[in-house]
Amino acid sequence: MYLLTAIRLGKRRDIPLNKHIRKLLDSSWAELTVRWFLGIIFIYASYHKIIEPAIFAKIIYGYDLFPGFVINLAAIFLPFVELICGCALVLGIYPRSATLIINGMLFAFIIALSVNLIRGHEFDCGCFSFGETGHVSPAGQLLVRDIIYFALGLQVFFFNGQRKWCIIKSGFLKI
Amino acid sequence: MTGRVGHPPYIGHSQVSEVRLERSQMNRFTDIMSYKNMTKELVILLGIAIVIGFTANYFSPKGIALFGEWDTSKGVITAKSKEDVVVRELEITDVPVAKKMYDTGKYLFLDARSYEVYEEGRIKGAVSVPVGGFYDVADTFIEKYPLSTGIITYCSGRECDDSHELAQYLFDEGYTEIHVFIDGYPAWKAEGYPIE
Known part of the structure; x- marks a missing residue:
């Protein structure tokens, strides 16, 4: 929330901000780069989950946070949300809403990772897919990476200039 | 101009x-x-x-059911995909039952986990057949163990379906008497049964 507030404040013209940062935040090219970067990352991220939904379902189970009846539905649905939103960002179709969805997923993922880090729950071991045990995802690294993606998503969400190469632009946001 | x-x-x-x-x-x-x-x-x-x-x-040929089976008290967990390998009828759900079958000496125990994990500890007398490398050793295995051999596969517990997958490979090769010890090595070890 602090990050969100900081970015919102940064977008307000009456608040002094380093002119280089202001220029970067207002740059259409920077917005395009971030939007394409996030889009491609999410298209790539969806690929393996779509190809192997059963393995993805087991990974969701491994988080030990969700009731059983949700796991398969999430494994079917979430990879396609990533794919559609990733494509929407690359093509410039409703970029603000696509970013909102992506950041919603990132936020949920950050919470899930944090909960498991705090309670020391190990998850995503190799026994779920390749017959190996003892493999644990580096949750700390994942957390940092997702917070960076989340911040990039905020830049796309709050960007209020002219977006480049958009098929269907989102309207302007009152900040 | x-x-x-x-x-x-x-x-x-x-x-x-x-x-x-x-x-x-x-x-x-x-x-x-x-x-x-x-x-x-x-x-x-x-x-x-x-x-x-x-x-x-x-x-999709790899599609999954809308609802999976994620309760370990009912057996090995599964997303129930179209390629599902979990067959409940093969499962040995009690550790003492597996021990009784072990004691008869009629069954060959196969460890479906990776070789490194097998080396760290296994059911005494178990043979390592990592599920990912089954077809590398299939010919040698069939030569050594006739198709009439009674086999019990295991891996690391009810969250692991490698033992079921190995069982399916063995069925495909022509073995007929196969069981899956779903609690695997951790439960066997916890009961204090023979390990090496």
């Missing part, structure tokens, strides 16, 4: 930017994104994802 007479006034680079800026500012007032618009966009994006997702899953 007055060639330039009648031409529109020349618009410089900075003036073009100003024109664009004005248009941008004009849009700010005419095209404000409302919550209603955003909701509409979210519904469209999520709706497309739902429709494509469930359709693709239905037709």
Whole structure:
């Protein structure tokens, strides 16, 4: 929330901000780069989950946070949300809403990772897919990476200039 | 000669930017994104994802059921995919039952985990057949153990379906008497049964 507030404040013209940062935040090219970067990352991220939904379902189970009846539905649905939103960002179709969805997923993922880090729950071991045990995802690294993606998503969400190469632009946001 | 007479006034680079800026500012007032618009966009994006997702899953050869089996008290967990390897009828759900079968000496115990994990500890007398490398050793295995051999596969517990997958490979090769000890090495070790 602090990050969100900081970015919102940064977008307000009456608040002094380093002119280089202001220029970067207002740059259409920077917005395009971030939007394409996030889009491609999410298209790539969806690929393996779509190809192997059963393995993805087991990974969701491994988080030990969700009731059983949700796991398969999430494994079917979430990879396609990533794919559609990733494509929407690359093509410039409703970029603000696509970013909102992506950041919603990132936020949920950050919470899930944090909960498991705090309670020391190990998850995503190799026994779920390749017959190996003892493999644990580096949750700390994942957390940092997702917070960076989340911040990039905020830049796309709050960007209020002219977006480049958009098929269907989102309207302007009152900040 | 007055060639330039009648031409529109020349618009410089900075003036073009100003024109664009004005248009941008004009849009700010005419095209404000409302919550209603955003909701509409979210519904469209999520709706497309739902429709494509469930359709693709239905037709995909690797598609999964809408609801899986994630309760370990009922056996090995499974997403119930179209390629599902979990067969409940093969499962030995009690550790003492597995021990009784072990004591008869009629069954060959196969460890479906990786060789490194097998080396760290295994059921005494178990043979390592990592599920990922089954077809590398299949010929040698069939030569050594006749198709009539009674086999019990295991891996690391009820969250692991490698033992079931190995059982299916063995069925494909022609073995007929196969069981899956679903609690695997951790439960065997916890009971204090023979390990090495």
